[in-house]
Amino acid sequence: MSGNTTGLLFTVTSFGESHGPAIGCVVDGCPPGLAISAEEIQQELDRRKPGTSRHVTQRREPDAVEILSGVYEGRTTGTPIALLIRNTDQRSKDYGNIAETFRPGHADYTYWHKYGVRDPRGGGRSSARETAVRVAAGAIAKKWLQQRYGVVIRGHMTQIGEVAIPFKSWDVVNTNPFFAADDSVVPQLEDYMDSIRKSLDSVGARLRVVAENVPVGWGEPVFDRLDADIAHAMMSINAVKGVEIGAGFACVTQRGSEHGDELTPEGFASNHAGGILGGISTGQDIEVSMAIKPTSSIAQPRRSIDKQGNPIVMETHGRHDPCVGIRATPIAEAMLALVLMDHALRHRAQCGDVAVETPQIPGRIS
Amino acid sequence: MSGNTTGLLFTVTSFGESHGPAIGCVVDGCPPGLAISAEEIQQELDRRKPGTSRHVTQRREPDAVEILSGVYEGRTTGTPIALLIRNTDQRSKDYGNIAETFRPGHADYTYWHKYGVRDPRGGGRSSARETAVRVAAGAIAKKWLQQRYGVVIRGHMTQIGEVAIPFKSWDVVNTNPFFAADDSVVPQLEDYMDSIRKSLDSVGARLRVVAENVPVGWGEPVFDRLDADIAHAMMSINAVKGVEIGAGFACVTQRGSEHGDELTPEGFASNHAGGILGGISTGQDIEVSMAIKPTSSIAQPRRSIDKQGNPIVMETHGRHDPCVGIRATPIAEAMLALVLMDHALRHRAQCGDVAVETPQIPGRIS
Amino acid sequence: MSGNTTGLLFTVTSFGESHGPAIGCVVDGCPPGLAISAEEIQQELDRRKPGTSRHVTQRREPDAVEILSGVYEGRTTGTPIALLIRNTDQRSKDYGNIAETFRPGHADYTYWHKYGVRDPRGGGRSSARETAVRVAAGAIAKKWLQQRYGVVIRGHMTQIGEVAIPFKSWDVVNTNPFFAADDSVVPQLEDYMDSIRKSLDSVGARLRVVAENVPVGWGEPVFDRLDADIAHAMMSINAVKGVEIGAGFACVTQRGSEHGDELTPEGFASNHAGGILGGISTGQDIEVSMAIKPTSSIAQPRRSIDKQGNPIVMETHGRHDPCVGIRATPIAEAMLALVLMDHALRHRAQCGDVAVETPQIPGRIS
């Protein structure tokens, strides 16, 4: 299938440009009978939407989602669920001057070379606005995973620029504009972000996403390992430059005697594996971490070229997030939900729906 | 498709267990007319094969590849290419004691829970032996990419445990057992590995893989971004726990004014993007880095459980690599080749075969 | 991918219920640079729309299509094209009585058993209304095939019930309500259809679809043969019960000396193959024929059961086509266009864009 569909059984097909009439997606393969409403999806969208604090873009979009199909009398019917978000705050005048040039760090150059044509308004298809539909689709996956298996998926920011953010409690993550799990760091972050903004610059970030209560057995080796599909999903998010599972890059200096998680009758003694062994979930928490690059659009003069190859200098003014990582937490949660749901369905297709039982009976015919 | 096929247009379907009759793969979608021989494929396999130095497993497999189909009079015909490698040095007696128990850090536990049955001999399907067929398939992709577009794909080790390995020259990478790009570090590495082995332990590693001469335009946003598919491919390799593109995790502390690569009439002024913007190749080098966990099989006593959940203590003796990362370089090269070839074909399907020309003509009908 | 996406490279993802808010689709993988407008798509939709004569359903839907994405300044950009058709004439009161029962010949019984829930309004997802989006997507494929390769795709009715309709000329097909290629038969068809309607019954039909100027070389053996994908596409249309390529079932009594098309320096001497040999296009016309069952909704009393398994008698009144085959011609054309376009892209992915040249050079590297 083409590049705008993800998943094998629980598929999301995304469409829409930043400043076109609408963005949206089609979610196919959702099990029937799930209670879901536009309001529930909207709640997830509102966690990601712009304009919620001075630290994110001031573009004001209601991002109101409409369910076009696949839900009848409040429940999914098993048929495709189409979700539509109309674009309302488009201000394309802000972007008119970039049609003939390539913004550094953006996809302008590559889209133009690939397709020979591009929609320059607000980055067109390459805008992070597209990720809103992932959050909407992810809301469905999150709910099903929670209802069917008790899976809980949550994310938080672990670092912005030089500022590390310790994990204290999930309780405060949604009560501050940074998705920080330690609200004592919030004043420091506010000052830090203000200084970044004043210096007309931007900064990178690091996120962590965790899925709890994932049953043992999800993942399809050798290629469609659960961790491989998670890496694919996270790296498909705009601005992500690195992905780690469990110990991640820290494993380079670890010894086998430290990294390999021992088993005890009470469970695993540690979780350096990040909840995945051999590409299959272990029943422990799925632990994912990712790096997000600094926003490319900054108000400093930067060198670039125009379509004819002439050198130019450009500054990008407008309503940009000084740290795109801030709003990425709900997106990363959504992508993890999409991957897990796809694998939940793949697992029960081949192996039946017995992963939650322990112990399984060897020799069963699935 | 199921989990043992990768790629959309240039697909590799892998099969085989470590101690079964054979491992192999079917490569489908290869363009016709490519000159390829078993000998060329064998050369790549020999770079990965066990027993080449005291620092890798002493299992001795010739890993002789046979081409079963798809090649006629020395050239590919466009039909599926089946590659077969018979297993010869199986010694299943070495592994008999593990059928009832789960080795820490291995996939024994997850395979057994997922499938309710598993082939315990040498790790069965979860053995890194499977990666030999990826190297074989990758040899075909490498050759086509080189012949058709001049793409060159090479990898080298950048760190083993605490020992960083600087990049000096590609010339020495294949002349030492560590795929080190600086042979002055080799004596230090030999001592280091000897000490690891003597301590009955193992250690992690970090690799870098680079693709040069990739045309601008490869990659299929928004989900099948080139970087997303590379992350998928690398994370599907046994023991990989982290993947970076370009600056990777270093971008967390970068400013936008540093990270965003400026453009000049002579080309990009830097390559923090790692050759990919918006999920599409920029024409610069594709830069990928990955972390590989320490070998799980070590000769120290470790806690685990048996199938009935009783606590046990196990030591894994046998012929194991003290650093599985060492032999991973050819595998990572192969996986990068598979992804790039798939995307080369996907690109010319949609956009025609014009990416190599500059400038493209806006408004063309592809 | 799930069941509502078709195609590998040129994909169509369909959504929507007969009486929900909207139907639509996402077309992904379209080459960039193609000039396309909502008006052009609308023209194809209007050929299929209800209410155009007394011989089809009197439901009146404008079926107005909106392009939501993927087109910028009148040309495709290579990004997904979302098409939306709002439902306006829903009259769900007509259908309320069927929620608890299963209409004979309809999908009510199977949807309910499969999903455990169904949208009963107008057949929900199983309504032929869904095929409107196929016609819309097909309009894009038709135009690209015509512009890029000169391919022309046309269909006509060859039989309604007992009345065979000879082929006279393509010119009259769109000037009568039956898509008949011989307008002298039209009065007979009108009388025939009136008598069917008066007898409160319905009748089957047979269609033929032809693609001219298809280059030699499209089709991907052994499974994704061009004819196999055409059969899949046609059989996926509501009410189709049989598909033939070329001679079709007539080949059962043919001799090899008759059926096997001889080659001459001027081309093939006949076309029993229907333009496909070994699953690959020959360069001759692609010839497809199909059978469409009589409309299941008729105003006669019919036996059925309710959800509890009790026997009932039901008559289906309302606005139904007495011959669903009549409006199927544009749908079959659209499906053939979708298959051909997908295969055009698949072919040039693997073999390059050289199929139109004759002769090819053996030994080329594609």
Added chain:
Amino acid sequence: MSGNTTGLLFTVTSFGESHGPAIGCVVDGCPPGLAISAEEIQQELDRRKPGTSRHVTQRREPDAVEILSGVYEGRTTGTPIALLIRNTDQRSKDYGNIAETFRPGHADYTYWHKYGVRDPRGGGRSSARETAVRVAAGAIAKKWLQQRYGVVIRGHMTQIGEVAIPFKSWDVVNTNPFFAADDSVVPQLEDYMDSIRKSLDSVGARLRVVAENVPVGWGEPVFDRLDADIAHAMMSINAVKGVEIGAGFACVTQRGSEHGDELTPEGFASNHAGGILGGISTGQDIEVSMAIKPTSSIAQPRRSIDKQGNPIVMETHGRHDPCVGIRATPIAEAMLALVLMDHALRHRAQCGDVAVETPQIPGRIS
């Protein structure tokens, strides 16, 4: 995925040329725990193998299958099952004269134009020899469907040339060389086939395949309807030119009052639908019929051209089936098994494994 893999969850990837070293396939996605042996697969292969009577090709291949992976201690492990059949009776001298010419009715012309190169020995990849691996893979699907759901899949010949073969009993189908379900017709068929052979000609055939005990609910509308996937599978078999489900082309002249199967508390009153409504199985027998063209290789002089376009006359001598339809019955059974197994897995992925229960509970969360 490329054209040599079929299925979404239960996939078969086929490889091999008629006169290359081997043919074979990789079966991926098979549920674990199924008891299967090479002997069981061999039994199905022996039903199709050449040389069993004077009415089929006299090529003598043992067609001995080897299981290379995916089965441990007699049971499937859930990992890919590779099946290998070495080619032994290749006699490539028989075929040397055809490398420069195109046999009428064969794929020589299209393969050469598509790929620019072809393996001419015995038809290479386009040979019906490839279908042996489908039968081998189908044996696994057949067994699982039978064990898990009690599904029984059987086929028989219904017509050879002008000779219709009534259905009397399944018991005799495997006791005569024609897969006839009425052995009283066998002497007539033997005479008929002898006369065809003496006239140096060949003839077409019609087959019927039936699946019993298929649960209600399999099939994935709107595109991957069960009937659409069956049509795809059957049309992918060499020489098939038409496919029917249920009433098939007979529905053209049927009335809705006749065709639409009524429901009663005891079940459906008829089966014109062929066991599928709205693309989903009804629980009735799945009924499929197909037309197979006459063998293209005949010993009569036929007009053709060579690669340079010069006119030639060729006769095809050698060991050809005078009616390729005769050996097609096991192939059609196998393809139906592959489709049903894939849909069984797809169904339980989305809807859970409850289709066998009646009635289902509306509102369940699957």
